Amino acid sequence: MGDPPPEPPLRPRSPSAPLSTPPTQVRSQLEEKENKKFPVFKAVSFKSQVVAGTNYFIKVHVGDEDFVHLRVFKSLPHENKPLTLSDYQTNKAKHDELSYF
Secondary structure, X not given: OOOOOOOOOOEEEOOOXXXXXXXXXXXXXXXXXXXXXXXXXXXXXXXXXXXXXXXXXEXXXXXXXXEXXXXXXXXXXXXXXXXXXXXXXXXEOOOOOOOOO
């Protein structure tokens, strides 16, 4: 058996590109999982990865010096599904690089 195929590459995106503001449904999904409300929820950067849909890796400022990294999945248009918070990482700093997780 060989090695599994590598993950598709992550492409850096500018904060002014689409999805610069994480949608409300993703914020509410994170707040529910963390059982807390975030005073601030502002995307500062993101990367995208094309799969059978698109994974967005988003660095979000959530107040003070706190950041979270989100992995949000956007299904293909014909599937007509809402954005899904696939995974997230807390306790991130502004200088932490976004990478696949």
